[in-house]
Amino acid sequence: MMFITSNKYIALITACLILVLTDRLYGQKNIPLPKKSQLVWQDAELTALISYDLHVFDGKRYDQALNRITPIADYNIFNPVKLDTDQWIRSVKDMGGKIAILTVTHETGFALYQSDVNPYSMKALKFQDGKGDIVRDFVASCSKYGILPGLYIGIRWNSYYGVYDFMVHNDNSPFAKNRQQYYNKLCVKMTEELMSRYGELAMVWFDGGAHGPELGGPDILPVVEKYQPNIIFYHNTQRADIRWGGSETGKVNYPCWGTYPFPYSHSTNQKEIFKNDFQLLKEGDPEGKYYMPAMSDAPLRGHKGRHEWFWEPGDEEHIEPLENLMDMYYGSVGRNSTLILGITPNAEGLIPDPDVNRMKEFGMEIKKRFSSALGRVSGKGSNYELRLKSYQKIDHLVLMEDIVNGERVREFSIEGKTRNGWILISEGSSIGHKFIAKFDQIEVSALRLNITKSIAEPVIRDFSVYNSSGN
Incomplete structure (x- = not known):
């Protein structure tokens, strides 16, 4: 029999009491925790979707319904x-950007790589004598410049094979069943080629979801998990690691929680998910049992009523102005979401200069506003004070939870010490990966973060303050 000495016994009882008191203080419960790949996704903050397909070369406006x-x-x-x-x-x-995602296939069904199972691929081209492989070149370029590669595999529509909304035909004839089986096998084999040939990938994106076998579609998830165990999988009725943010505006609502009530994003439970203009997708659920952060997507060429994911001639006036891109940044990254900006090479195979220049301006403006903190603190607990060297002008602040521990904060406020005393600067509920507050310039000598409600001890990765104008 093993005996516990009195000192050890007292220490054990004390530890148990601390746990009980902590639980009562914070109402601690099982907190959904992100996987490593989800942490990579949220730390990326800015990503790019590079859209390329045959209709870039036809000289016409993109017509999705027709294509x-x-x-x-x-x-x-x-x-x-x-x-x-x-x-x-x-x-x-x-x-x-930290992640780039390439559309390997889209609605035409054409595959931008050397497929052994899909004849409708770069093997069929006169271009580069049928030996070209844009996926290969794309992944190599990502490696060269330190960008994580991801692949978009569009199997929901395929005009070449006559597939519409996953299905080759809407009857139960032997002909339709045989064609569906063939298409499903093709999707599985293409997924296997793409997951096994190009090294480690950050993300695979099956747009519109990918019907699993329970809905008559291909069983792709086991293939992805076999070859890419650390990948972000988006998405089907078997698994979703992130969720669509409910619009293609590049923004989500506030609050936007990284947790969600269902294990799939929007392939199932559609009555609940689609109501109130996709509110659940846009905001998540603080009581959700599953960690599934939101992504915010929008095309760079989305200005003046346009919404173009693919290059078209004479479309430069629809490149989003810098102020619009910054508005997206605040409405996505600043609300606990990752921004996906859609860019597209032209028919020559280059991102057009006006697009390149606007993307560079966007990156420079983010650095200008957020690269030089006037002060920062981090730590554990519900109260933080950030002291500045003197009274200084500020117009932005950033909060980040250490989401390795899950999202714990539920209510907070931030005060600034002016020459006339403490004033409220900002308040909110969700912090998650990042919360950004933008406000009229004020002069303060210190700031206080007060977390008034949480479900476990808050862990703050960063509480920092900025003056974007420098004046």
């Missing part, structure tokens, strides 16, 4: 004579 049902007459229109994936990825890096 989903109309095969391209001649796939050899694909001829990017100045193709330079290094230039693509440099533009992503200049923006400050």
Whole structure:
């Protein structure tokens, strides 16, 4: 029999009492925790979706409804004579992006790599004598410039194979069943090629979801998990590691929680998810049992009523102004979401100069506003004070939880010490990965963060303050 000495016994009882008191103080419960890949995703903050497909080369305006049902007459229109994936990825890096995602296939069904199972791929082209592989070049460029690569695999629509909303036909004839089985196997084999050939990938994106076998679609998840165990998987009715933020505006609502009530984003439970203009997708659920942060997506060419994910001639006036991009940044990264900006190479194979320049301006403006903190603190607990060297002008502050421990904060306020005393600067509920407050310039000598409600001891990764104007 083992005996506990009196000192050890007292220490054990004390530890138990501390745990009980902590639980009562914070109402601690099981907190959903992010996977390593989800931490990478949220730390990236800015990502790019590079959209490229055959209809970039047809000289016409992109018509999604028509393209989903109309095969391209001649796939050899694909001829990017100045193709330079290094230039693509440099533009992503200049923006400050950390992840780039390439559309390997989209609605035409054409595959931008050397597929052994899909003849409708770069093997069929006259371009580069049928030996080109844009996925290979893209991944190599990402490695060269320190950007994490991701792949977008569009299998929901395929005009070449006559697939619409995952299905090849809407009847139960033997012909339709055989064609569906063939298409499902093709999707599985293509996924296997893409997951196994190009090294470690940060993300795979099946747009619109990917019907699993329970809905008559391909069983792709086991293939992805076999070859890419650390990947962000988005998404099907079996798994979703992130969720769509409910719009293509590049912004989410506030608050936007990183937790969610369902294990899938929006492939199931659609009555609940789609009501109130996708409110659940936009805001998440602080009581959600699953960690599933939101992404905010928007095309760079989305100004003046346009919304273009693919290059079209004469469309430069629709590049978002810098102030619009910064508004997206505050409404996504500043609200605990990751921003995906859609960019597209032109028919020559280059990101056009006006797009490149705007992306660079965007990155420079973010650095200008947030690269030089006037002060910062971090730590554990509910109260923090940030003292400045003297009275200084400020107009931004940033809060970050250490979300390795999950999202714990539920209510907070921030005060600033002016020459006339303490004033309220900002308050809110969700912090998560990052909360950014922008306000009229004030002069303070100190700031206080008061966390008034949390579900466990708060762990603050960063509480920092800035003067974006420098004046």
